[in-house]
Amino acid sequence: DQQVKQNSPSLSVQEGRISILNCDYTNSMFDYFLWYKKYPAEGPTFLISISSIKDKNEDGRFTVFLNKSAKHLSLHIVPSQPGDSAVYFCAAGGGLTGNQFYFGTGTSLTVIP
Amino acid sequence: ETGVTQTPRHLVMGMTNKKSLKCEQHLGHNAMYWYKQSAKKPLELMFVYNFKEQTENNSVPSRFSPECPNSSHLFLHLHTLQPEDSALYLCASSQEGQIYGYTFGSGTRLTVV
Numbered sequence: 001d002q003q004v005k006q007n008s009p010s011l012s013v014q015e016g017r018i019s020i021l022n023c024d025y026t027n028s029m030f031d032y033f034l035w036y037k038k039y040p041a042e043g044p045t046f047l048i049s050i051s052s053i054k055d056k057n058e059d060g061r062f063t064v065f066l067n068k069s070a071k072h073l074s075l076h077i078v079p080s081q082p083g084d085s086a087v088y089f090c091a092a093g094g095g096l097t098g099n100q101f102y103f104g105t106g107t108s109l110t111v112i113p
Numbered sequence: 114e115t116g117v118t119q120t121p122r123h124l125v126m127g128m129t130n131k132k133s134l135k136c137e138q139h140l141g142h143n144a145m146y147w148y149k150q151s152a153k154k155p156l157e158l159m160f161v162y163n164f165k166e167q168t169e170n171n172s173v174p175s176r177f178s179p180e181c182p183n184s185s186h187l188f189l190h191l192h193t194l195q196p197e198d199s200a201l202y203l204c205a206s207s208q209e210g211q212i213y214g215y216t217f218g219s220g221t222r223l224t225v226v
Contacts, residue, residue, distance in 0.1 A: 002155060009153070034214045043117070043203055043217035044156075089156065091214065100169065101214060103148075103156035 003027050004092050006104035014112050019077040021107045023090030026071065032094030034101065035064060035075050038087045047088070048075070052095075080111045116140065119204050119218035126194065127226055134189040134221045136204030142216070144209050145187040147179060150201040150220070162187060163209055194225045 005024045013019045021035075031052040036044035050057040050064045050073065057064050063076045077084055087108045093101035117138045126132050138145065147159040161169035162181040176198075178190040187204055201222050205215035 004155065032214075036214075036217075041122075041219070041222075043119075043205075043219045045217070046214050049214060100158065100161065102158075105153060105155045 001026070002104075003030075003102045004090055004104040006088075006090055006107050008107050009105065010108040010110070012110045012112060013080045015082055016079045019075075019080045019084065019109055019111070021075040021077075021088050021090075021109065023073050023075075023092075023104055024071060025073075025090075025092045025102075027092070027102075028068075028071065029095040030092040030102075032092070032101075033064070033066060033073050034091045035062075036089040036091060036103075038089060038106070044089055077109075080109075082111045082113050085109055085111050117204055117206055117216050117218035119202075119221050121221060122219065123222045123224075125224045125226060126191065128194060128196070130194075131190070131192040133191065134202055134204075134223075136187040136189075136218055138185055138187075138204075138206040138216070140206055140208075140216060142206035142208045143184050144207045145181060145184070146205040146207075146215065147187065147189050148203040148205060148217075150203060156203065160189075191223075194223075196225050199224045 034049040035047040038044040087106040090104040091101040160179040180188040201220045203220045204218040
């Protein structure tokens, strides 16, 4: 069974507006969450993370929110730029899973100029 | 060279061929991973090596055979594959005890004909 789910396979946003990517997980033992960004023909690259002791982490235009009670996290990108167009993977792990992370299926973001 | 390097970038092989994928990391990490990315599926963990020892085999068919001769190199030997094995194979590395996620290579795009 999938432990990390990204239910929106794709998202289109106008340049300058906010992009919100969502992720749900099932294992309450996860204590570390990451977002990766992937361009075609490249491997995923680390974008931003959050630990379970926080509910928000911000890095420039990127903010990740964690709602532990709902087992839900989201990535906000504002303002969105055409260069943000990529596939975004959510990953969860840590705790009893050690260094093993579980990934979602990804959301393909298109930022329209 | 820095980061995680995978070769070849692209591979086309017949079902009766034997080939190998190579991964090399220059980060001093002590854990290495093979992931499979198929269309519309989450990144699937295949194998985990910690300090050169295999610690995880996620029910991967025996036609995939990993080898980790040292903590910097990881191979995936392929033989008698099926067309459904066509996918992007990603190598990643991390440092045991430091939970900040993985560093991924660019992947090998495998096509089985």
